[in-house]
Amino acid sequence: MVDSVKDRSNFRLVIVKGKVYVTEHVKAIQTRDVFTLWGILQLVRRYPGMLPDLELMFDCSDKPVIKSSDYPGPNATVPPPLFRYCGDQWTMDIVFPDWSFWGWAELNIKPWERILKELKEGNERTKWMEREPFAYWKGNPFVSLARQDLIKCNVSDQQDWNARLFVQDWNQEIKQGFKQSNLASQCTYRYKIYIEGSAWSVSEKYILACDSVALLVRPHYYDFFTRSLQPVHHYWPIRDDDKCRSIKFAVDWGNNHKQKARAIGKTASEFIQEELKMDYVYDYMFHLLNEYAKLLKFKPEIPEGAVEYCSETMACRAEGLVKKFMMESMVKSPSITSPCSMPPYEPQVLEGFVRRQTNGIKQVETWEKKYWDGVSEN
Structure with missing residues (x-):
């Protein structure tokens, strides 16, 4: 087999x-x-x-x-x-x-234990309230149609969807010695967008660790830890079929509810620091x-x-x-403690967890619809 x-x-x-x-x-x-x-x-x-x-x-x-x-x-x-x-x-x-x-190695992204420390220090350098009040994304848009669609949400002379999107040219970045790709220096916006590439993207854990509100364009793939995340607790869900309006609403909501938005970002980064340590x-x-x-x-x-x-x-x-x-x-020596225990979840506990995830996303979509209905009436 x-x-x-x-x-x-x-x-x-x-x-x-x-x-x-x-x-x-x-x-x-x-x-x-x-x-x-x-x-x-x-x-x-x-x-x-x-x-x-x-x-x-x-x-x-x-x-x-x-x-x-x-x-x-x-x-x-x-x-x-x-x-x-x-x-x-x-x-x-x-x-x-x-x-x-x-x-x-190819992208000069350091091992996770070191990155975690640098991200924590980067979060302290720029407090949430002092950050740019927009949604940030930087990456390669050419690996998926979803990312190419996202780029249409960038600020222009005609429209501002509250998004600041940047194309990452890795060939140029390699030539310049990775001067513009330090992950710990990219936590300067209140909101950071996660969007899948050809499938799931490695970038998700770095985005969630930033103290910024993670705006997750509805993912179709999962890695080993992301199914633990709850909407409006660890992240803000973004529609995959109406990205621009969904991003604008998320940023407007966060800037009008700063304490709640900041708490979402903080909860996510604490989850990454504590629950995703090596x-x-x-x-x-x-x-x-x-x-x-x-x-x-x-x-x-x-x-x-x-x-x-x-x-x-x-x-x-x-x-x-x-x-x-x-x-x-490299692990320098054997662990002095045994692996943590992983008792199985009862089916009803898992069902309740999934139900909360579904209800959280529906709640945001309801708020979003009400917001845009109000804009249309005006």
């Missing part, structure tokens, strides 16, 4: 008796596979001897591919397990933390791999031709920013 997704994966990873073995299939985009494997090795260093024997396939590309519709009903065959960074309601891929938690990222990985291993119907064995991976040899071979970020994110 695991072998059935070999052609869709970048690598096979096997853990036997606490050692990690890898068979590479197809090189991933940039160093996604390198830092994903590095992260798993750090988990092994953090909890030595505590991970069970297991075997998995990992796809480092963006979009989930194991369609639920191919496995309908209770009598369907078991879907093949494939790990990746995001999922959606139509697929069954297994969601795992993305590579950037350990660094994104301790819990590793614990999520630990529990996910343990629960996954329980489902295997075979005894994992070292595949022929597999290469044993360890932190020392990976870091030794690395160069430049890749090596620098590896050294920064």
Whole structure:
């Protein structure tokens, strides 16, 4: 069953008796596979001897591919397990933390622990009330139609939708030494827009950590932590079919309810600082791999031709920013505490949580409609 997704994966990873073995299939985009494997090795260093024997396939590309519709009903065959960074309601891929938690060398994005500290310091430099009272976004609009549609909301001589949108030219940024892409220096607007690219975007956690009100254009994908977020508590929902008017309403509402808006931004950044610290990222990985291993119907064995991976040899071979970020994110010693416990939620608790999410989005849409109806009457 695991072998059935070999052609869709970048690598096979096997853990036997606490050692990690890898068979590479197809090189991933940039160093996604390198830092994903590095992260798993750090988990092994953090909890030595505590991970069970297991075997998995990992796809480092963006979009989930194991369609639920191919496995309908209770009598369907078991879907093949494939790990990746995001999922959606139509697929069954297994969601795992993305590579950037350990660094994104190509874009000079530092490991998560360091970025968290810098973002916290950046938040202190520019208080919410002192920030630009507009919605900010900077990125590559050419990776999706949704982002190209967003760019139409930029300020012009004819219209101001309260949005300040900037195209990120990464080729130019690389040439200039990443002078304009420091994440901790981009927390200068009261509102920051999150919008998906070809699928989910790595940028979401950095936006949520900024103390700004995160304006989330209705996402179609989720990563491993975003389903914990509640609208009007951690973020403000933006319609995906009427982005400009939705953004203008959100900013107008926030500027007219400054204390409430500031509280939303603060709640999100506290969630990121406390609930998404690396301790819990590793614990999520630990529990996910343990629960996954329980489902295997075979005894994992070292595949022929597999290469044993360890932190020392990976870091030794690395160069430049890749090596620098590896050294920064290396787990120096085993954890002195056990992984956090993850008791299962009762179905009614999960149902109530999802219901609150749905009701929160509907409430905002009701406020928004009333606002624009009033504008039309005037």
